[in-house]
Amino acid sequence: PDFNGEDTFEYSVCDDDGLCDTAEVTVTVTDENDPPVADDDSAETPEDTPVVIDVLDGDTDLDGTIDPTSVTITEEPTNGTVTVDSVTGEVTYTPDPDFNGEDTFEYSVCDDDGLCDTAEVTVTVTDENDPPVADDDSVETPEDTPVVIDVLDGDTDLDGTIDPTSVTITEEPTNGTVTVDPVTGDVTYTPDPDFNGEDTFEYSVCDDDGLCDTAEVTVTVDPIVDAEDDSYVLNDIEPLEIDIFDNDDDIPNSGTLVITEEPLQGEISINDNGTPNDPSDDIVTYIPNDDYVGDDMFEYTICDDEGNCDTAIVEILGQGVLTDCVISFPGQGNNEYSGYGFTPNNDTYNDLFEIKFIENCYPEYEIQIFNRYGNVVFDYKHNGNPSSTPKWWDGRSSGRMTLDNNEIVPAGTYFYIIHLNKGDKKPVSGYIHLTK
Structure with a gap:
């Protein structure tokens, strides 16, 4: 096969009387162009990794020259794409994302006389661990209200398992704080006091093989009513x-x-x-x-x-001042304070004996309170300032009675006298009923 040139052989021939003779035959085999022979190829590449294949390596043409510019794809691969270098004829195979397994495609190549052949290329894409894909998140919360965010919701790992214990904060928020649950990976975002608006932070998560990815979380903090005293x-x-x-x-x-x-x-x-x-x-x-x-x-x-x-x-x-100085004194006839009593028991209700507005009208007044034996149990003189809060009797003796300062005097009726110390105003007196 594929011989061209001159070839000879001899033969012998005899008559019927047995006499023979020989002769030589010369055969000239003219040159004819043979097509190239495209050899099947195989290649290997990791998942998600393109590979350049010299498909012409092993291809032959006995009587001519293979033309690398003639390489064309005659059958596309199923799980990837191919491109041909128009000068070298090399083919770049790019597997589809995350594909692993065996894929094939066919190509054609021609010689310089235009005769062609086809071959099949088998590409083995080896399995490689894919990193997880962390998906961006967004949540909303009212002002001054923490929110728990399941940041792993929507995150994926095609060939492994996401590890929730691997969640870490890679970029802190500007207007709040975040904490990570070490078991579930949930993130709690707490906005700064009175902050409202949009805040962001970033986190990282890894799969069980240690490959990681990051994502951004956007938190919208809605304004709420903020009343101040x-x-x-x-x-x-x-x-x-x-x-x-x-x-x-x-x-x-x-x-x-x-x-x-x-x-x-x-x-x-x-x-x-x-x-x-x-x-x-x-x-x-x-x-x-x-x-x-x-x-x-x-x-x-x-x-x-x-x-x-x-x-x-x-x-x-x-801080005003009463101008008519109409004061109702306890125990003075039929007025709203008649039979005045007070209960110094620290229940915040009626705990003090006091006369409303007296300091406004008589800022230099002086009051003394006596028990039934005539002993002084309370003695106070105001400082002359109508805007100053007076000291009122809380039921404890500040006079000459033999009692502990923290002890309330006995229940009963007490007598008071008030010196108004203003012009010719006469002292005012009356009775107080102390109950417990």
Whole structure:
């Protein structure tokens, strides 16, 4: 096969009388082009790794030259892609992501006379461990409220198992803190106080072979009502309009404003400005009682339409002075203090013997309280300042009685005398009933 050139052989021939002769035959075999022989190939590559294959290595052409520029793919692979170098004829096989196993394709190659042949290439893609794929996460939480995030939800590992104990924080959040559950891998995000907006952090997770990936978690912190305590000065016994939201944050345009604790020495008026469902423009007015000068307080609660609420206290600092000086003294005939009694038992109710507003009208007054034996149990002189809070009797003896300073005097009726120390005002006296 494939011989060309001149060849000879001899033969002999005889007649019927047995006489013979020989002769030589010369055969000229003319040259004809033989096609190339494309040899099947095999290659090996790790998973997810392209491989360059010299498909012409082993291909032959006995009487010509193989043309590398003629290499073409005649049958594509099933689990990958191939490209041909147009100069060298080398073929690059790229397996599909995460594929492993055996794949084949066919190519054709021609010689310089245009005769061609085909061959099959077998590629073995070896199994390699794939890293896990950590998927980005996003969650939402109200302001000042921690949220637990299952960061592994959506994370995958095609050929292994994700290890939840491997979760670590690779980039901390800017406006909060995070902690990782060492067993479940859950991450708890706690926003900074009063922060609202968007915050991010990154975490890493690994599979059981130690390959890892990272992802970003976006936390949206929704604003909620943030009410702060207030303090206002009341200089006159006049209504006081109060901007209770002046120091509050994130006041909703839809929600409710409720007075949850009324003042003891006045009342509250709320003007909703014609928008009953919008508390942000409400006007709050404190109206003191006509006969009271002093401190007071009330409490309000503001809620948005999603039920997020906050409560604050408004303190009223009364610094006015009563001008008519109408004082009701205990035990003085038929007035509201007739039969006055007090119970110094530390229950925060009626624990002190006091006479309201006396320091405003008579800032230099002096009071003495006696027991039935005439012994002084309480003696106090005010300092002359109408804005200064007086000292009132708490039921303990500060006189000459033989009692421990922390011991309440016996229950009974006590006599007081008050020197007003103003002009020709006469002393005032009366009785007090102390009960336990």
